[in-house]
Structure formats: structure tokens, C-alpha cells
Amino acid sequence: MPWKEVTRMSQRVEFVSLARKAESNLAEICRRFGISRRIGYKWLERYDLEGIAGLQDRSRRPQTSPKRTADSMEEAVLAVRQEHATWGGRKIRARLQTLGWQDVPAASTITEILRRHGCIDPEESAKHKAWNRFEAQAPNALWQMDFKGHFEAAEGRCHPLTVLDDHSRYALGLQACPDEKGITVQQRLILVFRRYGLPDKILVDxxxxxxxxxxxxxxxxxxxxxxxxxxxxxxxxxHPQTLGKDERFHRTLWAEVSQYCVGLDLEACQGRFERWRDMYNFERPHEALGMATPASRYRPSARSFQESLAPIEYSPGDEVRKVQQGGKISYRNREYSLPKAFCGQYVALRPTSQDGLMDVYFCEHKIMHLDLKTRTSKSVTHVPERL
Structure with a gap:
């Protein structure tokens, strides 16, 4: 299957970034990108020999870096600021170094240049104060997912769905959705899972x-x-701080791209989202990462998405029940209520150390407590206490 025409170059860059990780399985990465291993090796070899320029089609004129004349460093700083209107001194300094500039001034000096040229609003600058946040220990240990900041589109509204890796801040998914329904999210997540694999946990509101x-x-x-x-x-x-990284990501998304998508159709919004996501992952320095890019810290998951799931297997000692219409199960001639979302699924009942109390499991997840004495059931919620 060929590369998608619209994002051909960005997909090659992302492929190389993921495939070069020490822990990556090249055959699996190629499968997720829909290319053969021969093509995958070709792009890796070209990148090793020529860098980013090697990922261009041979029939095209090679892409060169923007021409930098012998102008003052101030002009270089202002050029980056013009391209990224929300970036401050530290991000601009890191970006200029990445672009190969020598003797780049300190971030404080760059901030003064921006201030002298009227690029900084003092009141807006005072609003941005850093939070102390947790961080997952490895990529794909935890993803954050949320809808935020829906806005008027050409027809209806655009609801941006964001999926962010907690450890690396890598933007795994940024989808322009027509609504916030569960089936809409599931369809978009399947695309993300096919590309990047599965996380251990997902944090939602x-x-x-x-x-x-x-x-x-x-x-x-x-x-x-x-x-x-x-x-x-x-x-x-x-407590929105629990989803702090995704909340911060949403502010950046609105400031840098979403506000310019108001009134566009969903396809146009998606095109702008994809271009911005590539910039965010591969170019934009991230202060929480020591001015590194999210792509430098991310690697795809070793757990692949299962298109067809095998039947659930429980332990021989489990009491297995099928959840009936209305979320009902029967145990010892008594009826108990489970969430209706489990209708048609098989669950396992396991005794606890407390007399008269049973735990209900769905796959390996504990979902309910059954109190046999009071004939009641209660959900088990997984709220991270220290996030």
C-alpha cells in the first residue's frame, strides 16, 4: 500500500523516528505503516546517508533549509517567532540551535528581543505558570485522552479529540470529530491503536x-x-489538574491552530491538525522535556491492537456469569445489578477474605463488589490518587 499522498513526507519522518528506536520491531512498524520491509529498509538507509533530505522523492527537487543571510540574530529570532506566534525565548533558542545556528543568545536575551519588538503581552505572559505534575515512567505506560474546546465548523461543530502519551507528550491522535459519541471515539482510537499499539492505561475524565x-x-x-x-x-x-498535560496541550492547540480553523469544514480542520501535530511532535521544543521534542522520547508499544479478540478465559475456580438484559446477573438464586455496558459479556465472581463479599471481574479488571448479606452491588472505580 502506498504512502498517503497528503502526508507522505511526515509519515516517512515518523516512520524513521519510530523504527530507529532500540526496542522497536521493524517488521511490526512496517506493518502498521502499511509498507513492506524492503521499503522500510530503503527509507532507513536513505535517512542514514542523507538525513531528512534523503526522505524526499528522488524525482523532486531536494528540500533545503530556509535561507539564512548574514542578517543580525534578531531577524532570525523574529522569523521563528513569526512562524510560531506562541513560542517564548527558551523554545526559540532551542529551535535555532536545532536548525544549526551558532552562538545563539541566551533565552533571556531572546525574550528581551521579543519584548522590544512588541511580541510579548505582559498580561498574557503572567497567566502562564507551571504546575507540578506526575509523569509516567515509560512511553505507553499511560495515555491521556479528552475532548476539549469544540468550535463552530462549516456544518455543525468540530470536536477535537486528543490522545497524548504521558511520558513523552507525544501527540498520538488529534482528530476533528463531528460529535463526542462513544462510537466516534472508538473508530478514531482504532486508527491510533493500529499505528502505535496499545497502552497499559488510559486516563480520562x-x-x-x-x-x-x-x-x-x-x-x-x-x-x-x-x-x-x-x-x-x-x-x-x-480536579482538571489530573489531566494536566492534556489540559496544557489543549491550550497550546487552541492558541496555535484551532482558533484558525473556526468556520472550516471537518476535512480542512483535520488537514491543519495533522500538519500541526507533525510540528508539535518533531519540531516544537518542550520545556518539560528539557527542550527536547516529544518524538525523541517516544517509541511505539510492543502490544499490538487485536482486530479479532479471543473468548475470555477465566480461572477454573471462578463463578462465571453472562450479564443479561438490563445488566442483571444471578447468583445463589438472587439477582444483582451490574452496569448495562456489560450486557452480553461474561464476568467472573470470586470470593474475598471478607465473609459475604464477592468481587466481580471482567477479564483481568475488578469492576464490582457484591454484598451477599445486603444483596447489593457497588462499582469499583480506578481513580489515581496521586496524579
Missing amino acids: NGSPWGSDGDHPFTLLTVWLMRQGIRVLHSRVY
């Missing part, structure tokens, strides 16, 4: 389509994710 609140965290979407072996975590209620 307590709104639709992830779950109505902390006591009702299960939806058809979260059940589907659990079936893929992904643990779904819900943020603490009224």
Missing part, C-alpha cells in the same frame, strides 16, 4: 463518553477498552 461520574465509570467505550487489556482510569472529580 468523568464526562461523556468515558463515564457519567465516579460511581458510574463504565460505558460501552470503556468496556471495549478493557476488553483490549487497557486499564481505564478516571480523574478526580472537579
Whole structure:
């Protein structure tokens, strides 16, 4: 299958970045990008010999770096600022160094250059204060996912769906969606999973389509994710800092691209999102990463997406029940209620150390407690306490 025409160059850059990771399986990466290993080796060899320029089609004129004349460094600083209107001194300095400039001034000096040329709004600058945040220990240990900042489109509204790797800040998915329904999210996630594999956990908030609140965290979407072996975590209620990285990503997304997509159709929005995502992952220095790019810290998951799932297998000692219409199961001639999202699924009942209390499992996930004495059931929520 050929490369997608619109993003051919960016896909080659991303392929090389992922395939060169020490832990990567080249055959699996090639499969996810829809190319043969022969083609994969060709682009890796060209990159090793010529760098980024080697990824250009041979029939095209080689892409060169923007011409830098013997102008003052101020002009170089202002040129980067003009291209990235929200970047400050540290990002511009890192970007100029990446581009090969010598004797780049300190970030504070660059900030003064911007201030002298009226590029900094003092009131807006005072709003941006860093939060102390957690960080997952490795790529794909935790992803953050959310909708944020829907805006008017040519027809209806555009709902940007963002999927972010917690460790590297790599933007795995940025989709222009027509709504925030579970089936819409699932269709977009399948594309992300096919490309990057599966995470260990996904952190979401307590709104639709992830779950109505902390006591009702299960939806058809979260059940589907659990079936893929992904643990779904819900943020603490009224605590957006739990999804701090994704919240910060949304502010950057609006400032740098979304506000310029208002009134466009979804296809046009998606095109701008893809171009910006490539810049964010491969060019934009990230202060939390020591001014490195997200692509420099990310590698694809070793866990591949399962297009067809095998039947669930429970332990021989488990009491297995099929969840009936309305979320009902029967145990010892008594009926108990489970979330309706599990209708048609098989669950396992396991005794606990506490008399009269049973745990209910779906795959390897504990989802409910059954109190045999009071004949009641209660959801088990997975809220990360220290995020």
C-alpha cells in the first residue's frame, strides 16, 4: 500500500523516528505503516546517508533549509517567532540551535528581543505558570485522552479529540470529530491503536463518553477498552489538574491552530491538525522535556491492537456469569445489578477474605463488589490518587 499522498513526507519522518528506536520491531512498524520491509529498509538507509533530505522523492527537487543571510540574530529570532506566534525565548533558542545556528543568545536575551519588538503581552505572559505534575515512567505506560474546546465548523461543530502519551507528550491522535459519541471515539482510537499499539492505561475524565461520574465509570467505550487489556482510569472529580498535560496541550492547540480553523469544514480542520501535530511532535521544543521534542522520547508499544479478540478465559475456580438484559446477573438464586455496558459479556465472581463479599471481574479488571448479606452491588472505580 502506498504512502498517503497528503502526508507522505511526515509519515516517512515518523516512520524513521519510530523504527530507529532500540526496542522497536521493524517488521511490526512496517506493518502498521502499511509498507513492506524492503521499503522500510530503503527509507532507513536513505535517512542514514542523507538525513531528512534523503526522505524526499528522488524525482523532486531536494528540500533545503530556509535561507539564512548574514542578517543580525534578531531577524532570525523574529522569523521563528513569526512562524510560531506562541513560542517564548527558551523554545526559540532551542529551535535555532536545532536548525544549526551558532552562538545563539541566551533565552533571556531572546525574550528581551521579543519584548522590544512588541511580541510579548505582559498580561498574557503572567497567566502562564507551571504546575507540578506526575509523569509516567515509560512511553505507553499511560495515555491521556479528552475532548476539549469544540468550535463552530462549516456544518455543525468540530470536536477535537486528543490522545497524548504521558511520558513523552507525544501527540498520538488529534482528530476533528463531528460529535463526542462513544462510537466516534472508538473508530478514531482504532486508527491510533493500529499505528502505535496499545497502552497499559488510559486516563480520562468523568464526562461523556468515558463515564457519567465516579460511581458510574463504565460505558460501552470503556468496556471495549478493557476488553483490549487497557486499564481505564478516571480523574478526580472537579480536579482538571489530573489531566494536566492534556489540559496544557489543549491550550497550546487552541492558541496555535484551532482558533484558525473556526468556520472550516471537518476535512480542512483535520488537514491543519495533522500538519500541526507533525510540528508539535518533531519540531516544537518542550520545556518539560528539557527542550527536547516529544518524538525523541517516544517509541511505539510492543502490544499490538487485536482486530479479532479471543473468548475470555477465566480461572477454573471462578463463578462465571453472562450479564443479561438490563445488566442483571444471578447468583445463589438472587439477582444483582451490574452496569448495562456489560450486557452480553461474561464476568467472573470470586470470593474475598471478607465473609459475604464477592468481587466481580471482567477479564483481568475488578469492576464490582457484591454484598451477599445486603444483596447489593457497588462499582469499583480506578481513580489515581496521586496524579
